[in-house]
Amino acid sequence: MPTLNMNTPVKTDMELQMSRDSCMVCGTSEFKAVCEKSGFIYVSCATCEVVRQFPYPEEYEIVEYYTDYKTKKAADSVYLTDAGFEIFKRDKELTFADLGLVGGFVGKSILDVGCGTGQFVQMMAQEAGSIKGIDISGECISLARDRNLNCESQDFLALNEVHDVITMWHIIEHTLKPRQYIEHAYQMLASGGLLLIETPVIGVISTGFGADWRYFMPVEHINLFTQNALFRVCTDAGFRIQSWIRFGSGNEAGTVPASNKRAMDLSAKKLGFGDTIAAVFVK
Ligand SMILES: [Zn+2]
Numbered sequence: 001m002p003t004l005n006m007n008t009p010v011k012t013d014m015e016l017q018m019s020r021d022s023c024m025v026c027g028t029s030e031f032k033a034v035c036e037k038s039g040f041i042y043v044s045c046a047t048c049e050v051v052r053q054f055p056y057p058e059e060y061e062i063v064e065y066y067t068d069y070k071t072k073k074a075a076d077s078v079y080l081t082d083a084g085f086e087i088f089k090r091d092k093e094l095t096f097a098d099l100g101l102v103g104g105f106v107g108k109s110i111l112d113v114g115c116g117t118g119q120f121v122q123m124m125a126q127e128a129g130s131i132k133g134i135d136i137s138g139e140c141i142s143l144a145r146d147r148n149l150n151c152e153s154q155d156f157l158a159l160n161e162v163h164d165v166i167t168m169w170h171i172i173e174h175t176l177k178p179r180q181y182i183e184h185a186y187q188m189l190a191s192g193g194l195l196l197i198e199t200p201v202i203g204v205i206s207t208g209f210g211a212d213w214r215y216f217m218p219v220e221h222i223n224l225f226t227q228n229a230l231f232r233v234c235t236d237a238g239f240r241i242q243s244w245i246r247f248g249s250g251n252e253a254g255t256v257p258a259s260n261k262r263a264m265d266l267s268a269k270k271l272g273f274g275d276t277i278a279a280v281f282v283k
Contacts (some may be wrong), residue, residue, distance in 0.1 A: 025050045035211035040218035051224040066137040098245040108164040114171035118144030167196045189283040198278040205250040205275035239281035246274035
């Protein structure tokens, strides 16, 4: 039976509400307003400048949101669909080339956190020694398993295994516990193991687009990192930064002429201010 520590003050409802609304990356409760999107508010942390949804959604709202995630996403994009697999694969191959990772997964044990319908598991099945995907979306996992991919519906923080590589493709911005995810990855990796993170990044592009920025997606994107804040959390956890790349001009395909998008994407990448970051961290 749990015992109550009488020295621990009981938090009032107001205090609980305030702690829920403090930055989950650095704990600060001071912030300034950034924008309103679809009836939700985004604020910027006064200390670490991570832009977060305010207030944060509740855990149950998040779980509920992902129940039919594939159906939700497939309504307006090829993301998570068979049609989108080649695009996913090409993007990842480009990112691996940029990060100096080509051929670096041969024989490795990989865990893909937030695997969705298993596209990365499918892509790496031949090259990796072993690869497993986990996701909280039952719908995505059942579609992955229909394709005989090694994917399971599991909570990453409850997992206790050793891997050579842990990947988090656009996951860290979705969780209420980004710090714990990164610390847990450190614990689970073999010595010299790699953590690969890709996530949207706050900067001149997010500022320029304002509320129209493609990554302001309430309930899904609840912590949008700055590059500094992401690096800080990872180095605090014990990781060393091996390589990183920023890419993406913030323009979705079809919203501007293809040649304009190409020129802007190239500029954002070459000059290092893209609105997405992919980084490799070493234990
Ligand atoms: Zn903060």
